[in-house]
Amino acid sequence: MIESNSHFNADELTDLYIRLTDDLAYSKTFYPQSKTTTYLNTLTTRIHQQIYRNKKEKTARFKIFWLRELPFLFYKHRYKLLTSFIIFSFAVLIGAASAANDNGFVRTILGDQYVNMTLENIKNNDPMAVYKKMNEIDMFLGITFNNIRVSFMAFIAGIFLSFGSGFLLLQNGIMLGSFQYFFYEQGLLMDSILAIWVHGTLEISAIIIAGGAGIVMGNSILFPGTFSRKEAFARGAREGMKIVVGLVPIFIMAGFLEGFVTRHTDMPLLLNILIIFASLGFVLFYFLVYPRLLIRKVHKPA
Numbered sequence: 001m002i003e004s005n006s007h008f009n010a011d012e013l014t015d016l017y018i019r020l021t022d023d024l025a026y027s028k029t030f031y032p033q034s035k036t037t038t039y040l041n042t043l044t045t046r047i048h049q050q051i052y053r054n055k056k057e058k059t060a061r062f063k064i065f066w067l068r069e070l071p072f073l074f075y076k077h078r079y080k081l082l083t084s085f086i087i088f089s090f091a092v093l094i095g096a097a098s099a100a101n102d103n104g105f106v107r108t109i110l111g112d113q114y115v116n117m118t119l120e121n122i123k124n125n126d127p128m129a130v131y132k133k134m135n136e137i138d139m140f141l142g143i144t145f146n147n148i149r150v151s152f153m154a155f156i157a158g159i160f161l162s163f164g165s166g167f168l169l170l171q172n173g174i175m176l177g178s179f180q181y182f183f184y185e186q187g188l189l190m191d192s193i194l195a196i197w198v199h200g201t202l203e204i205s206a207i208i209i210a211g212g213a214g215i216v217m218g219n220s221i222l223f224p225g226t227f228s229r230k231e232a233f234a235r236g237a238r239e240g241m242k243i244v245v246g247l248v249p250i251f252i253m254a255g256f257l258e259g260f261v262t263r264h265t266d267m268p269l270l271l272n273i274l275i276i277f278a279s280l281g282f283v284l285f286y287f288l289v290y291p292r293l294l295i296r297k298v299h300k301p302a
Contacts, residue, residue, distance in 0.1 A: 016047060017044065017047045017048065017064070018063070018064055018067075018068060020040060020043060020044045020047060021044055021064055021068055021069070022068055022294070022297075022298045023040055023298060024037070024040040024041060024044050025068060025069065025072040025298075026072070026295065026298045027040055029072060029075070029076045032226075033226060065242075065246070066246070068294070069242065070242065070243070070246045071286070071290050071291040071294050072291065072294065072295075073239055073242060073243055074243070074287050074288075074291045075291035075292065075294070075295050076239075077212065077213075077216050077239070077243070078288075078291070080212050080215045080216050080219060081208075081209060081212035081287070082212075083212070083215055084165070084169060084208050084209070084211040084212035084215055085208050085212075087166050087169045087170060087173070087211070088169045088170075088172065088173040088204075088207075088208050088211065089173070090173070091169060091170040091171075091172070091173025091174045091176075091177065092173045092174070092176050092177035092180075093177060094170075094173070094174055094177060095109070095173060095174035095175060095176060095177020095178040095179075095181070096177035096178065096180065096181040097177075098174070098177075098178065099177070099178040099181035099182060099185075100181060105178060106178050106179075106181070106182045109174060109175055109178045109179075110175070110178065110179060110182070114130075115182070117130065118130065118182075119186075122186055122188065126265070127183070127186070127188050127191060127192070128191075128192075128195045128196075128262070128263075128265045131195070131258065131262045131263045131265075132263045134259075136259045136260045136263070137259070138259075139258065139259035140255050140256055140258070140259030140260060141255070141259075143254075143255040143258045143259060144251055144252055144254075144255030144256075144259075147203055147206070147207070147251040147254060147255060148248060148251050150168075150172075150207060150210075151206060151207060151210035151244055151247055151251065152210070152244060153168060154168045154169065154207060154210040154211045154213075154214050155210050155211075155213045155214045155217065155240055155241070155243075155244045156214070157214055158213070158214025158215055158216070158217040158218035158240065159214075159217060159218065159221075160218065161218050161221060161222055162214065162215045162217075162218025162219055162222065163218070164214065164218070165211045165212075165213075165214025165215050165218060166211070166215070168211060168214075169207075169208070169211040172207055176204065180192065180193075191265075194269070194272045194273075194276075195262055195265055195272070196262070197276050198257055198258075198261055198262050198272060198275050198276060198279075199254045199255075199257035199258035199261070199262050200254075201276055201279035201280050201283065202250050202251075202253055202254035202257070202279050202282075202283065203251070203254040203258070205250070205279075205283045205287070206247045206250045206251055206254065209243065209247060209287065210243075210244050210247055212243070213239075213240035213241070213243040213244045214240065216236050216239055216240040216243065217233070217236045217237045217240040218236075219236065220232045220233050220235060220236020220237070221233050221236070257275070257279075261275065
């Protein structure tokens, strides 16, 4: 039928492909072994080939990945992402509590050099001077590549039955908790929040989600369900990798904010708050709200 309908133009095929992948993603999520899923997969493949012949595949694939595929994965693995968030949040509390009860804890976690440098910056009335030492482009590139590296490590560590990802989430959470307590102890908690969370809202959210992607892969080994362990692992690794790849633009934006914006500690308070809440709003909408809306739309009776 698809092959015979050559009167479909590229845009119509793309629209049909998007609608079919909606149904296929939902069917794969809730009825992975049904005949309907197999049929939808076959039909989607045929249309995919048609689109490729019309040389629109790249545009369509890009659109589908960001607007359909990723959000479906966020919804499908929402409890694993929640687990990642809980582990990280618990680690932040551990870091803050440890710093509060052990004077040497912050130096153990952050290092003497960083602590001494920050204390010197505070003495010079510029506690966030660390963000001004490098030029904007070098800092942007360095931070972005480092964050992407950390996210892939958090994902790959999931191969150790999810415990590796959990350990890296604990590490980063404890570091953040002790870091924020250090500024609280210096009477600069609000100053640090207004400066650091300009980029940190996106950066930390993405690291948590990357850890969740690692848990997706690790749990596929631990709990293969009705699949063989090998097939379950292949699926978990593939879906986890897609989630991590989807975070790259977020790390780029976080790196841009850290390299070009965070350094301006004399920005108007309203601008700081606007950037932080805009970032938070994006994270909540794209990773939580939009996937639910998409599932409801697909599941809505015709």
